[in-house]
Structure formats: C-alpha cells, structure tokens
Amino acid sequence: xxxxxPTCRQLLLCLAADWDAPDGRLxxxxxxxxxxxxxxxxxxxxxxGRAGLAWGRGLHPAQPGRSKQEGDGRAPAGAxxxxxxxxxxxxxxxLARAAKLPYRCATRDLKCVDxxxxxxxxxxxxxxxxxxxxxxxxxxxxGDARYAAGAVVAHNTAPPTAGCGSCIFLHVWEAxxxxxxxxTAMALADMTAIAxxxxxxxxxxxxxxxxxxxxDLRETWGLPELAD
Numbered sequence: 643x644x645x646x647x648p649t650c651r652q653l654l655l656c657l658a659a660d661w662d663a664p665d666g667r668l669x670x671x672x673x674x675x676x677x678x679x680x681x682x683x684x685x686x687x688x689x690x691g692r693a694g695l696a697w698g699r700g701l702h703p704a705q706p707g708r709s710k711q712e713g714d715g716r717a718p719a720g721a722x723x724x725x726x727x728x729x730x731x732x733x734x735x736x737l738a739r740a741a742k743l744p745y746r747c748a749t750r751d752l753k754c755v756d757x758x759x760x761x762x763x764x765x766x767x768x769x770x771x772x773x774x775x776x777x778x779x780x781x782x783x784x785g786d787a788r789y790a791a792g793a794v795v796a797h798n799t800a801p802p803t804a805g806c807g808s809c810i811f812l813h814v815w816e817a818x819x820x821x822x823x824x825x826t827a828m829a830l831a832d833m834t835a836i837a838x839x840x841x842x843x844x845x846x847x848x849x850x851x852x853x854x855x856x857x858d859l860r861e862t863w864g865l866p867e868l869a870d
Contacts, residue, residue, distance in 0.1 A: 644847070645864035647701055647721060652846035653679065654724070654812075654836070656826060657868055661708070661719075661852050662694035664821035668828065670839060671866050679866035683835065688828045691717035692821035695852055698722065699798040699806055702863075705855075710797075710807040710824070712758055717824050717850065718810055721863070723796040724846040727837050728752075728766070728782060728811075730790045737791055737834065742841040746782075748789055754780040754809040764798055764808035780809045788814045791833045793840060795826070795848055812836065812848070826850065 644650055651673040658666035670682040696710040698718025710718045726744045731737040738745045746752065751769045755762040757776035766782065782789055792813035798806045807824065815827035826848070828836075840846050849865060856865065 644721075644849075645862070647845070647847050649845040650847045651844035652839070652841060653866070654846065654848045655865060655868055656688060656690075656848065656850040657856055658690055658695055658850075658852045660694070660854070661696070663852065664690050664692050664694060665819065666690050666826075666850075667868060668826070669868050670836065672844075681866070681869065682839065685869055686828055686832045687818065688826050689815045689819065689821050690826060690850075691715050691824040695719040695850065698810070699800075699803065700796065701847065712756065712805045712807055714807075715821075715823060717822070717826055718795070718797045718807060719851050719855065720797075721847055721849045722810075724793050724812070724840055724848055725796045725799075726766075726794040727840065728789065728792050728794065729837070730783065737837060740838045742843070743793070743846075744842070748783040750783055752782040754782060756780055756808045758804035758808075763804055764802035766794065766809075786816070787830060788816060788827070790814055790830060791837050793837060 653671040656668040668686045668688045671679040693715035696708040696716040698710045700720045700722035702720040728746045754766045760776035792811045795810040797810040811825045814830045
C-alpha cells in the first residue's frame with residue numbers, strides 16, 4: 643500500500659515522458675502482505691490526452707501547476723480511485739460475471755454528462771431515469787470498440803466541480819498511438835485483463851504522472867518503481 647493511500651492494495655501506475663506527452667506506460671501492482679509492491683503482468687503502452695497531462699482532482703493533495711479543465715484535451719495527473727466498470731456485455735457476459743467492481747452495461751440510454759451546467763455533470767446516468775438537463779454528453783454505447791470494456795476513474799467526483807473535467811475512463815484505444823480527449827486508453831486485450839483484475843475490496847487506485855513529478859513524489863507517496 644502507498645503511504646498516501648493506506649487501504650490501496652491494487653495500484654495502476656501510469657507514467658508519461660513529460661506534461662505534454664500524449665502517451666505513456668502503465669503497470670499493474672499488488673500490495674504484498676509484508677509491505678511493498680509486486681508487479682503484475684507486463685508494462686503496457688497507453689494513449690493519453692492529445693495535449694498531455696494536467697493536475698486533476700482526486701485522492702492527492704493539491705499540487706502547483708496547470709489544473710485540468712473541461713475540454714482541454716489533457717488526461718488528469720494525480721491519484722484517483724477506480725470506482726466502477728462498464729462495457730458492451732450484458733449482465734450475463736463474461737466481463738460482467740467476472741467483475742469485482744460495480745458493472746454497468748452500456749445501453750442507448752446510458753450517458754456520461756460533460757455539460758458543466760447540468761446537475762448530473764461528471765456522472766454516468768441512465769437518461770430514462772433522470773431529468774435531462776444537459777446540452778452535451780458522452781454516449782456510453784458507441785459505434786466502435788472504445789467502450790467495449792472500461793473502468794471509471796474517480797476524477798473530480800467529491801463533489802464534481804463544474805468545468806474541472808468529466809467522463810475520465812480507462813478504455814480501449816481507437817488504434818495504437820492515437821491520443822484521447824483526456825482518458826487513458828489501451829489495447830482491448832489489455833483493458834479486458836485489467837477489468838478482470840480490478841477488485842473493489844482492494845481499493846484500486848490509478849496514479850498517473852509525468853516522469854519528473856513521479857521522481858519528485860515517489861518517496862512521499864510510497865510508489866513502486868516502473869521497470870524500463
């Protein structure tokens with residue numbers, strides 16, 4: 643477990659070369675009973691925001707520097723709980739049955755609201771069960787594979803602050819090397835494996851940083867080393 647997140651027993655560590663890098667490397671870790679971390683699986687290539695990274699709102703203390711804003715094309719830097727899974731599979735699908743976090747099946751009514759003026763800003767909602775008060779939203783049932791399997795990154799959630807960024811996920815990339823609007827994306831096989839590994843009982847956390855910030859914070863946050 644990290645010094646900053648004492649209940650965390652599953653860690654996703656994602657590092658980018660610098661603040662403006664649109665890609666990075668991600669490694670899973672599990673907390674050992676005696677302390678410390680054990681790497682799980684290989685280091686994975688991931689796509690990040692097309693404009694790189696900016697500090698998000700999560701489990702970490704406020705940091706100096708650029709803060710993430712709605713529509714800035716930057717993925718959030720910092721530390722964030724992973725709160726839920728989603729995908730195209732029905733409730734009886736392999737992904738849903740293997741899930742150890744709350745799972746939501748994407749339907750035509752399932753939306754993630756990115757309109758800062760909405761009372762549902764930065765929430766995944768079933769539009770048939772709420773009053774639609776937004777001018778824009780993210781379709782959770784897409785015409786491509788990007789949301790075939792994914793996880794919700796709890797950025798800007800406690801509570802959401804309008805304009806500080808919304809709808810941040812781990813999900814499937816469009817193609818290798820193609821950046822995102824602010825999410826962390828990867829190959830379908832890698833996302834599926836991570837979705838099956840994540841366990842709510844282990845309080846999973848995503849730590850996402852540029853290399854220089856990781857070097858500065860690694861000891862303070864109690865982070866493991868990412869292999870070259």
